[in-house]
Amino acid sequence: MTTTARTQLFVGGRIYSATAPDATAMAVTDGQVVWVGQDRPGRALHPDAEIVDLAGLFVAPAFVDTHVHTTAYGLSLTGLDLSDTTGATDLLRRVGEYARNHDDAVVWGHGWDDTRWPDAAPDTAELDAVAPGRAVYLTRVDAHSAIASTPLRALAGNLTDLDGYSPHGPVTAAAHHAVRAAARAGLSAGQRAAARTAALDDMAAHGIVAVHECGGPDIAGLDDFTELLRVDHPVEVRGYWGQAVSSAEDAAAVLAATGAHGLGGDLFVDGAFGSHTAALHTPYRDRPDCHGRLYLDAATIRAHLAACTSARIQAGFHVIGEAATAAVVDAIAAVAADAGGPAVAACGHRLEHAESVTAEQARILARYGVITSMQPMFDARWGGDDGMYAVRLGADRAAALNDFAAIAATGTSLAFGSDAPVTAPRPWPMLRAAVHHRTPGSGISPRAAFAAATRGAWRAGGVRDGAAGTLDPGAPASYALWETGDLVISAPQDTVQRWSTDPRSRVSPLPDLSAGTDDPVLVRSVHRGRVVYAR
Known part of the structure; x- marks a missing residue:
């Protein structure tokens, strides 16, 4: 039994394509771009296609984020976000309020940035005072140091001999890795799952259809990494594991195990x-x-x-x-x-x-x-x-x-x-x-x-076919539809690619990225035929 190929013909839009910079139409058959061009020839070439009227929407290749920590990002969305704290006093107030209203095994917060504060980061004693008896883990914005409460430090074992140890202040290096592992162990499977979903949903809502998860033994652990790779979500996850090896055999074994x-x-x-x-x-x-x-x-x-x-x-x-x-x-x-x-x-x-x-x-x-x-x-x-x-x-x-x-x-x-x-x-x-x-x-x-x-x-991400990430014929149909203002061909004032502003170069226009301009608004995104986001 044979099946008939299904073709959608998108018309009346603005298509970002290197092969047809002035395209207004695009044909997609079974998850692959098969044609781009103008509306009239598109209708003539694909008389049996399902017509999708774009009504002026901008259609472009969907985005890929090459470096994320999915669960950690989800925890910042579902938990204690400290990214806009104004100082140590503000941070301690927020931690105390969160601890009183949540009974999580670990109070997990992220995003404080002391370079924007008038005072120094709070010490462990101050953290203990606002969240008595609680395991508290608060990562700096760069995620390379953290403030940790006394109960969490105790769960991490003997930290005093580890590189980056501080008895009262933020911990870094190996001491931070040990504290993070203890905090991670306090997260339930349900918390991790909810965080992953929140993160991937958020990325999908901003035109991202694939991400590169950067995991490792000292980051989120193997359990979180393997759970993430098994998640059924329309956002594709490619996983990288940060563990050093010393032989080709070791490399193959670690790749297989993770x-x-x-x-x-x-x-x-x-x-x-x-x-x-x-x-x-x-x-x-x-x-x-x-x-x-x-x-x-x-x-x-x-x-x-x-x-x-x-x-x-x-x-x-x-x-x-x-x-x-x-x-x-x-x-x-x-x-x-x-x-x-x-x-x-x-x-x-x-x-x-x-x-x-x-x-x-x-x-x-x-x-x-x-x-x-x-x-x-x-x-x-x-x-x-x-x-x-x-x-x-x-x-x-x-x-x-x-x-x-x-x-x-x-x-x-x-x-x-x-x-x-x-x-x-x-x-x-x-x-x-x-x-x-x-x-x-x-x-x-x-x-x-x-x-x-x-x-x-x-x-x-290892895809070198020359087509992925484009909307040229032969490319996978990974695209996003955006509401946006005028499209422009522009270059920065100091540029090595000034020739691209010449209309004769046949460069596809993009939304205006001048300072102060509004971001395009996502209407719909599709990755290899699967809907990732629909407004």
């Missing part, structure tokens, strides 16, 4: 600027005694990269400070010298965050096909002359961070994500941040930014 798609994501080489744990060559400006921390040595980095390359498994590392970046780039060059550049490039290895990559390092990454998975909202939130980066590093060093233009100019593949819950998964503000970088000359064109959140994101 169900991961790659051995990278948050494989921590260092920490974060905000928590003073990003690894630097020269000290922090506001802590001259501190260079941050390297969690992996050069031999471990090189062994992991060599093992994954030999096993043809995508590897990756969390790198933020310049010392961590240099350690990984040196390892990439060394492994390429041993295994050959094509073998390394075939794997599509990744650097997560990659905030301190120089132009010379980017040229090495481009040579060996390494992808930079970056978060434009980091610059929007912490960049500028008086932002957190400048406080931690000084204005000159801060201005060199997250240089999207310099990296893109080398041919290195960019992919964009949110690092939720560190920043919210909001694609349009993210693109605006990439275009309007706080450092003049570091922003990229809207077209390049959009590609990094769609086509580049699929490439970062």
Whole structure:
């Protein structure tokens, strides 16, 4: 028995397609884009199609977020959100109120940012006073340090000998990992499930149809990771597991045991600027005694990269400070010298965050096909002359961070994500941040930014067919319908792609990403034929 292919013909819209920049119509058959063009020829070519009148909606490839922590983001949505706290007093008030009204085994909060406060982060005694007897775990906005109550510290075991231990203040490094594991153990399966659903639903409501979960032993644990990969949700989840291996056999075994798609994501080489744990060559400006921390040595980095390359498994590392970046780039060059550049490039290895990559390092990454998975909202939130980066590093060093233009100019593949819950998964503000970088000359064109959140994101996830993330014929039908204002072809004032503003270049227009413009409003999204969101 044969079945008849089902075709939908979308007409009367504005289609974002490289092959037909002025397209108003698109035909989709059994989850695949088969044609794009104008309404009249579309109707003639597909006389039996189901007609969908777009009524002027903008149709574009749906977004992919290349770096998320799904359950942690969900907990910030369903639990105690501290992202807008104004100081220690405000934080303690909110914690006390939450503790009185919730009987969870762990009071789990996220998002405090002491660089915006007039006072220091509260200590353990102050936390105990507002939530007596309760296990309280409050992560800093970068999720690389946390304030923990005395009962939670007791559940974590002996912390005093661990790196990053503080008897009264926030814990970092290994001490933080131990406290986080204790807090995680207090979450019920129901809490985890509710958090995952809330997170994925929220992402779906903003045009995201696929995410890259960055898990690991010190992040959310294997139970949470495997539960997430089994969730039946229209948002596709690709899983990365941050655990170092030393041989191809080990790499294959870990991949099989976890169900991961790659051995990278948050494989921590260092920490974060905000928590003073990003690894630097020269000290922090506001802590001259501190260079941050390297969690992996050069031999471990090189062994992991060599093992994954030999096993043809995508590897990756969390790198933020310049010392961590240099350690990984040196390892990439060394492994390429041993295994050959094509073998390394075939794997599509990744650097997560990659905030301190120089132009010379980017040229090495481009040579060996390494992808930079970056978060434009980091610059929007912490960049500028008086932002957190400048406080931690000084204005000159801060201005060199997250240089999207310099990296893109080398041919290195960019992919964009949110690092939720560190920043919210909001694609349009993210693109605006990439275009309007706080450092003049570091922003990229809207077209390049959009590609990094769609086509580049699929490439970062191992899909290299040249079609995923587009609406060209042959592409999977992963698209979103948006209400938006005028479409424009524009570039940042300082751009390496100024030619794209020429109408003769046949570049598809995008919603206006000028500062102060409204975000498009999602009406519907579909991923490979399955409805992800419908307003």
